[in-house]
Amino acid sequence: xxxxxRDPRGRLxxxxxxxxxxxxxxxxxxxLTWGVWQGLVRIRPPKAQPKLEVSACADDLSALRQxxxxxxxxxPAAESAALEGRRYEEWAVAYRxxxxxxxxxxxxxxxxxxxxxxxxxxxFVALLRSVDLSEIQATHWSRHLGPYLDEAAAAIERAx
Numbered sequence: 001x002x003x004x005x006r007d008p009r010g011r012l013x014x015x016x017x018x019x020x021x022x023x024x025x026x027x028x029x030x031x032l033t034w035g036v037w038q039g040l041v042r043i044r045p046p047k048a049q050p051k052l053e054v055s056a057c058a059d060d061l062s063a064l065r066q067x068x069x070x071x072x073x074x075x076p077a078a079e080s081a082a083l084e085g086r087r088y089e090e091w092a093v094a095y096r097x098x099x100x101x102x103x104x105x106x107x108x109x110x111x112x113x114x115x116x117x118x119x120x121x122x123x124f125v126a127l128l129r130s131v132d133l134s135e136i137q138a139t140h141w142s143r144h145l146g147p148y149l150d151e152a153a154a155a156i157e158r159a160x
Contacts (some may be wrong), residue, residue, distance in 0.1 A: 042093055049105045054116050057106035061123050064099055068127070071095075072134055081146020088138040092131060098129060 052060070071091060078084035103124045108117035 039093075042097060049101065051108075051110040052105045054109040054120070055118055056110045057102070057109040057112075060102045060106065061120070061127065064095075064102060065127060065130075068095070068130060068134065072137070075138070075141050076149075077147075078146070080148050081142050084146065085138050085142020088142070089135070090134055092138075096128075096131060099131070101122070 071088070075081075075084060075088075106120055107124070109120055112120065
């Protein structure tokens, strides 16, 4: 017994759909690659920056940490949870760029001992981990808790 022969009229449709599939896959792959490249360009620090002294690096790290804490503290006071989540995502990209730039200038700091250089590296690792976790918090806020608080505020205004 032989297998039934394929209808030759279907060959044209197979070729058309294969071409369409390959085109869509290629466009998707290129747009994904372009987006990753643009994201890396936005957070990558400039290449040649002078090294900073230990005290300047510590001050810079302290200011970056304080900026993150203040930004997170602003979530409950935001007028809209969804808008605040989007604003935070945009802010976080610029913030990561500043952290990467500071890390480049402070790894290792100029005139630092081995212990100071290690402490500085530990501080940068902890700060970046804090940003990672804060993005989780921002997402949770803007998608889950915040909308209910927005809804409660709107209902209170309607009741007045």
